[in-house]
Amino acid sequence: MKQLYIFIRKEFAHVLRDRKTLLILFGLPVVQILIFGFALTNEVRNAKIVIYDQAQDVASQQLISKIEASRYFDIAYAVMDRAGIEAAFKKGDIRLAVIFPQGFNNDLLHTHHAQIQVVADAADPNTATTLTSYITSIIQDYTAAQEPYQITPQIRFLYNPQLKGAPNFVPGVMSLVLMLVCVMMTAVSIVREKETGTMEVLLVSPFSPLMVIISKAIPYLLLSLINVTTILLLSTFVLKLPINGSIPLLFAESTLFIITCLTLGIFISVKTNSQQVAMLISLMGMMLPTILFSGFMFPVENMPLPLQLISNIVPSKWYYNIVKAIMIKGLGFSAIWKETLILVGITVILLFVSFKSFKIRLS
Structure with missing residues (x-):
């Protein structure tokens, strides 16, 4: 019994003096419960919408006030024509548009019936269905207090009128697969050289350190x-x-994202010394941010502001938006230049930090 007590005390001493183990034991559960608690929700809140009020009458203003009071919608800005609505959808600035026809109040007064057009971005079919349900519920609440008036919403889904899951699923899978494969394979392959001691042999050879890293990354780029x-x-x-x-544009953007992921794998390999640690960081550290913060599974605007800010440093978020813009909406480079520039910036920063750390570590 005394020996058992000594071994238990020894294991406690090992755990308590290892800060990384303590961080995993106590820090990881806290972080996960906070992130999952705020991020995992089927409810859509603060979705950006526009309202095109051609009527400018009492009834339209009353209904707009009810929409503004809802916590589900955030009226981004007012537009004065349908071209402005189409441009806002293409930019991804809005999720929904509500259009009031001329003579809206007169139709209610004389015929007791009026129509409202509701246009939703169905590139994400789940969010589009949820938002149209919310707006329909608000309209029904308004008409219930205004009997015998009836208002019929005419719902139109852009980009995915059949509400198929593939337009949302395919870009998300591309982001997830490329992120995991590129980061994990690159990180593990370089760390393997460090573990076996062959990295030092390569570095003292006429082959430059930069060429060593590039030779490791190119096969995974092609694959x-x-x-x-x-x-x-x-x-x-x-x-x-x-x-x-454009298919060439899609491949060009995919190549850029792959290079970004490869540089992230290089960064992880520089900071770790074992394949197990590199694999763990690559799997858990990359898979969860991609699922949570890319917008693939859960709308980013649902999250608190700090988590929205964190999502901006997740490369898969920007690539996911790029693939949706090209594949689903059929947009060109002018619509995705900002996301492209962000990916280029992330790549340059990771390359700079990685190579600087790499040279210092092995000098």
């Missing part, structure tokens, strides 16, 4: 492009999801 091709072929011929935009 990842094959993954992109496979996913696109399956989505087109099996899932019947057409590519509405």
Whole structure:
């Protein structure tokens, strides 16, 4: 019994003096419960919408006031024509548009019936369905207090009128697969050289350190492009999801994202010394942010502001938006230049930090 007590005390001493173990034991559960508690929700809140009020009468203003009072919607700005609404949808600035026709109040007074057009971005079918349900409920609440008036919402879904899941699923899978494969494979392959001691041999050879890293990354770049091709072929011929935009532009953006993921894998390999640690960081550290913060599974605008800010440093968020813009909306480079610039910036920063740390570590 005394020996058992001594071994238990020894294990406690090992755990308590290891800060990384304590962080995993106590820090990880706290972080996960906070993130999952705020991020995992089926409710959509603060969705940006526009209202095009052609009537400018009492009834339309009353209904707009009820929409403004709802916590589900955030009226982004007022537009004066349908072209402005279409442009806002293409930019991804809004999720929904509510259009009041001329003579809205007169129709209610004389015929006791009026119509409202509701246009939703159905590139994310789940969010589009939820938002149209919310707006329909608000309209029904208004008409219940204004009997015998009736207001019929005419609902239109852009980009995905059949509300298929593939337009949301395919870009998300591309982001997740490329992030996991590129980061994990690159990180593990470089750390393996450090573990076996062959990295020092390579560095003292005439081969420069930069060439060593590039030679490790190029195979995974080519293999990842094959993954992109496979996913696109399956989505087109099996899932019947057409590519509405430029295929060369889509491959160019995918190549940029792959390079970003490869540089992230290099960064992880520089900071770790074992394959197990590199794999754990690559799997858990990359998979959860991609699922939670890319907008693939849960709308980012639902989250508190600090989590929304954190999502901006997750590369998969920007690539996910790029793929949706090209594949689903059929937009060109002018609509995605901002996301492209962010990915380039993340890549440059990761490359700079990685190579600087790499040279210091092995000098």
